Amino acid sequence: xxxxITLLTAMGIAVIFALSLNLITxxxxxxxxxxxxxxxxxxxxxxxxxxxxxxxxxxLAAGFLLAGAIGTVVGIASLRVRHDFLAxxxxxxxxxxxxxxxxxxxxxxxxxxxxxxxxxxxxxAFMTLVLVIAAAVATFSIYLKRxxxxxxxxxxxxxxxxxxxxxxxxxxxxxxxxxxxxxLAGLAGGLYAHNIRFIDPESFGFVESIxxxxxxxxGGIGSVWGVILAAAVLSVMPLWLQFISDxxxxxxxxxxxxVMRFSPNGMAGMVTAILRRSKTTGTGGKA
Amino acid sequence: MLAFELLLQGLVQGSIYALIAVxxxxxxxxxRILHVAHAGLFTLGGYIGVLITNATGSLALALLVxxxxxxxxxVAIYRTCYEPLLGRPPxxxxxxSIGLFIMMEELFRLIFGPYGISFTAPPLQNTVAVLGVxxxxxxxxxMIGGIVLIGGLALLTLRTRIGTASRATVxxxxxxxxxxxxxxRIRDINFFVGSALAASAGVMVAxxxxxxxxxxxxxxxxxxxxxxxxxxxxxxxxxxxxxxxLGVIEAFGTIYLGNLLDRDAIAFAFLIAVLMLRPQGxxxxx
Amino acid sequence: MQEKLIRTTAxxxxxxxxxxxxxxxxxxxxxxxxxxxxxxxxFAAADGKSALIGAQLAxxxxxxxxxxxxxxxxxxxxxxxxxxxxxxxxxxxxVEQDEVKIAISGSYSGATRAAAGVFQEAGVPYISAFAxxxxxxxxxxxxxxxxxxxxxxxxxxxxxxxxxxxKKKVTLxxxxxxxxxxxxxxxxxxxxxxxxxxxxxxxxxxKDRQFGPIVAKVKSDAPDAIYASGYFFTAGPLVSQLRSGGxxxxxxxxxxxxxxxxxxxxxxxxxxxxxxxxxxxxxxSPEAKSFIAAFEEKAGxxxxxxxxxxxxxxxxxxxxxxxxxxxxxxxxxxxxxxxTLEASTGTISxxxxxxxxxxxxxxxVKDGNWHRHSIISDPDLLAPxxx
Numbered sequence: 001x002x003x004x005i006t007l008l009t010a011m012g013i014a015v016i017f018a019l020s021l022n023l024i025t026x027x028x029x030x031x032x033x034x035x036x037x038x039x040x041x042x043x044x045x046x047x048x049x050x051x052x053x054x055x056x057x058x059x060l061a062a063g064f065l066l067a068g069a070i071g072t073v074v075g076i077a078s079l080r081v082r083h084d085f086l087a088x089x090x091x092x093x094x095x096x097x098x099x100x101x102x103x104x105x106x107x108x109x110x111x112x113x114x115x116x117x118x119x120x121x122x123x124x125a126f127m128t129l130v131l132v133i134a135a136a137v138a139t140f141s142i143y144l145k146r147x148x149x150x151x152x153x154x155x156x157x158x159x160x161x162x163x164x165x166x167x168x169x170x171x172x173x174x175x176x177x178x179x180x181x182x183x184l185a186g187l188a189g190g191l192y193a194h195n196i197r198f199i200d201p202e203s204f205g206f207v208e209s210i211x212x213x214x215x216x217x218x219g220g221i222g223s224v225w226g227v228i229l230a231a232a233v234l235s236v237m238p239l240w241l242q243f244i245s246d247x248x249x250x251x252x253x254x255x256x257x258x259v260m261r262f263s264p265n266g267m268a269g270m271v272t273a274i275l276r277r278s279k280t281t282g283t284g285g286k287a
Numbered sequence: 288m289l290a291f292e293l294l295l296q297g298l299v300q301g302s303i304y305a306l307i308a309v310x311x312x313x314x315x316x317x318x319r320i321l322h323v324a325h326a327g328l329f330t331l332g333g334y335i336g337v338l339i340t341n342a343t344g345s346l347a348l349a350l351l352v353x354x355x356x357x358x359x360x361x362v363a364i365y366r367t368c369y370e371p372l373l374g375r376p377p378x379x380x381x382x383x384s385i386g387l388f389i390m391m392e393e394l395f396r397l398i399f400g401p402y403g404i405s406f407t408a409p410p411l412q413n414t415v416a417v418l419g420v421x422x423x424x425x426x427x428x429x430m431i432g433g434i435v436l437i438g439g440l441a442l443l444t445l446r447t448r449i450g451t452a453s454r455a456t457v458x459x460x461x462x463x464x465x466x467x468x469x470x471x472r473i474r475d476i477n478f479f480v481g482s483a484l485a486a487s488a489g490v491m492v493a494x495x496x497x498x499x500x501x502x503x504x505x506x507x508x509x510x511x512x513x514x515x516x517x518x519x520x521x522x523x524x525x526x527x528x529x530x531x532x533l534g535v536i537e538a539f540g541t542i543y544l545g546n547l548l549d550r551d552a553i554a555f556a557f558l559i560a561v562l563m564l565r566p567q568g569x570x571x572x573x
Numbered sequence: 574m575q576e577k578l579i580r581t582t583a584x585x586x587x588x589x590x591x592x593x594x595x596x597x598x599x600x601x602x603x604x605x606x607x608x609x610x611x612x613x614x615x616f617a618a619a620d621g622k623s624a625l626i627g628a629q630l631a632x633x634x635x636x637x638x639x640x641x642x643x644x645x646x647x648x649x650x651x652x653x654x655x656x657x658x659x660x661x662x663x664x665x666x667x668v669e670q671d672e673v674k675i676a677i678s679g680s681y682s683g684a685t686r687a688a689a690g691v692f693q694e695a696g697v698p699y700i701s702a703f704a705x706x707x708x709x710x711x712x713x714x715x716x717x718x719x720x721x722x723x724x725x726x727x728x729x730x731x732x733x734x735x736x737x738x739x740k741k742k743v744t745l746x747x748x749x750x751x752x753x754x755x756x757x758x759x760x761x762x763x764x765x766x767x768x769x770x771x772x773x774x775x776x777x778x779x780k781d782r783q784f785g786p787i788v789a790k791v792k793s794d795a796p797d798a799i800y801a802s803g804y805f806f807t808a809g810p811l812v813s814q815l816r817s818g819g820x821x822x823x824x825x826x827x828x829x830x831x832x833x834x835x836x837x838x839x840x841x842x843x844x845x846x847x848x849x850x851x852x853x854x855x856x857x858s859p860e861a862k863s864f865i866a867a868f869e870e871k872a873g874x875x876x877x878x879x880x881x882x883x884x885x886x887x888x889x890x891x892x893x894x895x896x897x898x899x900x901x902x903x904x905x906x907x908x909x910x911x912x913t914l915e916a917s918t919g920t921i922s923x924x925x926x927x928x929x930x931x932x933x934x935x936x937x938v939k940d941g942n943w944h945r946h947s948i949i950s951d952p953d954l955l956a957p958x959x960x
Contacts, residue, residue: 001669002665002668002669003662003665003666003669003670006661006662006665006666007662010658010661010662025378031377031378031381077559077563080562080563080566081562081566082566083377084315084319084321084377084516084520085516085520085562085566085567085568087321087381088512088513088516088558088562089558089559089562091509091512091513091555092513092555092556092558092559092562093555093559095551095552095554095555096548096552096555096556096559098549098551098552099548099549099551099552099553099555099556100548100552102549102552102749103546103547103548109754110749110750110751110753110754111706111707111708111751111754111755112683112686112751114686114706114708114711115708115711192658195661196657196658196661196687197687197690198657198683198686198687198690198708199657200657200683200751202683203656203657203658203683206509210385213378213382214382214385214386217378217379217382218382221376221378236662238652238654238659239659239662239663239666242651242652245613245614245650245651245652246397246613246614247393247397248613248614248652249389249392249393249614249615249654250389250390250393250394250397252386252389253385253386253387253388253389253390253391253392253393254386254390255386256382256383256385256386256389257368257383257386257387257390258386260372260379260380260382260383260386261368261371261372261383264372264375264379288793289789289790289793292789292792293786293789293790295785296783296785296786296788296789297786299783299785300783300785393614396614396618401618401619401621401622402619402832402834402874403619403806403834405809405834405837405838409840412817412840414817414818414819421817421818421819423814423817426785492782495782495783495810496782496783496809496810496838497809497810497813497838497839497840498782498806498809498810498838500806501618502616505616505780506780537786538785538786539786541775541777541786541787542775542786542787542789542790545775545776545777546774546776549749549776549778550777550778550780550781551778551780
């Protein structure tokens with residue numbers, strides 16, 4: 001069972017992380033290529049706190065708050081740039097985060113932080129905690145999507161200028177999305193640090209930012225269920241594919257490409273298309 | 288003296304960046320696609336360059352094959368991978384492109400081996416003195432090649448019918464079409480030229496490092512994006528200046544800021560600083 | 574129609590999955606399983622390949638010699654892409670599903686450090702072949718390492734430069750990762766003892782291949798020798814650019830250079846480069862000689878440090894199993910802790926922390942090949958950390 005528990009824990013953390021980006025990219029249409037930086041901020045902050053002997057729940061909360069606070073600052077700065085400029089700016093934030101962490105001796109620098117204390121929970125209990133948080137984040141996402149705020153986000157994502165003309169304070173909503181998304185990424189990071197119990201700068205690099213963005217886009221941007229499914233599948237895919245070890249990354253790349261090329265709305269789009277088609281055949285093909 | 292040497296080294300690196308980024312900016316200007324897999328063509332250009340030089344002993348022949356071959360592959364990628372996605376939001380093509388790039392890197396590893404390949408007898412390795420500074424012939428060739436190729440391209444876009452048509456298409460595709468510009472052809476040409484330039488950069492990097500690895504394109508894959516954003520997205524002159532400026536900043540930064548930030552972080556700190564002051568890039572039209 | 578198609582696809586997928594599980598679940602009744610995590614894909618795939626072939630070679634040699642306690646050795650291989658994130662589930666799988674008695678790491682520091690915690694917790698011995706991070710063995714008493722920690726090799730480098738070569742003004746060019754940083758720390762620690770003055774230090778990232786700016790600055794520093802950390806794919810371009818920049822002073826590297834590929838990349842510029850490493854090409858020891866020949870035959874390219882380390886770690890695991898004479902992890906651990914073994918990387922034994930004790934091999938490039946320069950045998954200087 002321990003192996004399945006490890007996999008489920010990894011999946012759960014990936015789901016939280018991917019949903020956090022979905023708030024920014026999916027709901028609000030802001031592409032981020034540096035989201036792993038906030039994951040890293042949460043991980044480092046939480047690890048430093050438990051390493052200094054303070055309790056694990058406090059560490060999670062601190063990771064959540066610090067990532068959210070820094071996310072808000074970055075968000076304010078990012079308001080100046082739009083579209084692809086924003087994507088590249090967030091990418092820059094990611095590289096800057098790595099560059100700074102690498103030079104900080106108190107954060108372990110290149111050596112990373114090892115000997116991160118256990119959460120104090122047994123493995124099944126830790127998994128349960130992760131899954132409960134993942135479920136809570138998913139519920140929150142669905143609630144948000146259906147709420148009035150969700151519609152505002154939609155309008156910002158669709159067409160910023162029109163939204164602004166309609167009297168929506170676009171900047172404020174973007175900032176709220178950014179703050180929530182980065183804070184949740186920090187929470188996921190705190191969980192990650194206490195799951196793997198060793199963190200180094202490279203674990204929060206550009207590749208990780210791309211990986212999480214791929215989860216959101218492959219899942220179907222904005223679709224909560226699609227993102228959950230994609231995060232769960234993509235996060236453990238390298239482990240499932242061990243038997244084709246040499247071709248594993250090749251297949252991963254091919255999958256990213258194929259989903260985008262043939263189903264640009266991601267897995268969620270695929271499901272919708274299949275449902276619609278079976279419905280039309282069901283009604284005798286009238287539609 | 289040291290400053291002058293650092294400047295030259297920065298310009299060498301900047302020329303490489305420029306050759307890669309120009310292709311990206313051509314693509315972006317026309318299609319608004321962040322074409323990450325471009326860096327895969329750069330790497331493959333390097334592989335072809337080394338393999339042909341080793342087989343025939345002629346670097347010129349290697350360039351003559353690698354450039355048009357990558358140009359055609361670029362067009363093929365456009366036709367099969369991007370064209371069907373043109374109406375979609377930009378992140379769709381971005382993720383497709385990243386998937387394509389990962390596949391290319393893995394194919395290089397599976398086909399050419401994980402260790403990378405080198406020239407058996409690397410050409411252009413002698414040093415020449417330029418104004419009292421020792422440079423490798425390959426470094427000199429990179430600088431001159433970069434300036435000649437990009438300068439030539441700039442001239443073509445200004446002076447020829449195709450160039451005018453291309454610029455018109457960037458500014459307003461619908462209007463250009465109304466005036467009888469064959470947009471599909473312009474797109475093909477841009478992909479061809481951009482990919483061929485990336486291939487030439489790949490061969491030059493192979494010469495400078497005497498090494499082509501499967502992951503050679505991973506740094507250019509994201510840094511070239513930063514450069515075209517700095518240059519104002521789609522602006523040829525801006526891209527060239529941004530590439531050279533970044534090369535020089537990294538050269539000085541490695542020496543004087545190396546203990547504070549690494550090369551990537553220096554580059555992106557500069558990028559963020561610029562975008563905070565000029566959100567449309569150095570040369571973008573606000 | 575649609576529905577049928579989906580059902581068929583789902584069925585086929587299930588079938589495929591169960592076939593895959595069936596395959597991995599097949600156990601040869603009379604075999605002892607040894608786990609290994611190596612990077613087979615991604616940026617570290619080159620080192621993973623050498624380490625794996627080295628380990629496979631050791632297993633084949635053991636099986637040709639009657640196996641272990643009457644059983645054949647069977648390798649269970651997983652690709653960790655050198656990432657800590659993958660290493661934890663893989664280690665868990667090795668312990669729980671494959672029920673390996675002992676495992677080795679043919680991977681980098683991050684992945685090895687993360688996996689070591691899992692093996693320690695499960696009480697399964699784990700041997701790191703070539704990862705340098707000092708924290709790896711501090712995971713606990715079930716974790717061993719057959720390679721030098723970076724600090725030890727850094728100290729050896731200081732002795733080589735300050736004493737054997739008699740060079741006193743040194744420039745450091747440091748690779749910015751755990752490997753380069755720990756080497757630099759060891760070097761600085763011992764520099765004073767050997768009268769070395771560090772005139773300057775520059776850092777570069779593992780992604781860099783263009784060192785023009787550093788070369789220009791080093792030239793104006795005019796050191797007597799350069800201590801540069803790196804791997805063959807960074808050191809090859811670095812040494813070649815140093816030489817063509819007109820810098821002729823000795824360049825001293827470490828085991829990261831230790832590959833024929835380094836000589837191929839740097840070409841003529843590699844002549845005279847000296848490194849501290851674990852594999853002596855001109856060794857008289859039958860162990861090293863037979864390994865060098867057998868590896869080249871199996872792999873099709875020349876042996877390097879990583880290959881020798883993978884081979885050594887596997888050999889230690891097998892020797893531990895034989896000496897323990899049972900499958901009991903505690904007995905295997907104790908057997909390894911008390912082992913003295915002739916391996917391709919020299920005569921090795923472990924200290925209380927599980928760190929290896931062995932001589933440092935100094936190699937130099939001569940006529941396009943690695944050859945013996947000298948051997949540093951100084952137990953005090955080379956003492957690995959005890960806790």
